[in-house]
Amino acid sequence: MGNIGGWEIFWIVLVVLLLFGAKRIPEMMRSMGQGVKEFKKAARDISSDEEPPATTKPSPPPASPSNSSGKPA
Numbered sequence: 001m002g003n004i005g006g007w008e009i010f011w012i013v014l015v016v017l018l019l020f021g022a023k024r025i026p027e028m029m030r031s032m033g034q035g036v037k038e039f040k041k042a043a044r045d046i047s048s049d050e051e052p053p054a055t056t057k058p059s060p061p062p063a064s065p066s067n068s069s070g071k072p073a
Contacts, residue, residue, distance in 0.1 A: 020028065
């Protein structure tokens with residue numbers, strides 16, 4: 001079970017050919033290829049968004065005004 005050989009692939013291709021026809025199969029493969037291409041592009045965009053930029057450093061907090069009396073202004 002789970003061991004696909006040459007004859008099994010032959011029968012699967014034959015059934016697909018009979019169900020969809022020879023003209024429809026290239027269209028289906030083309031649309032599948034475009035879908036995979038878009039999926040890879042989206043995955044690449046998401047992974048690049050998650051990576052922090054390497055050159056930016058956190059900015060220091062703003063300096064608070066000092067008061068010699070110690071009381072808030």
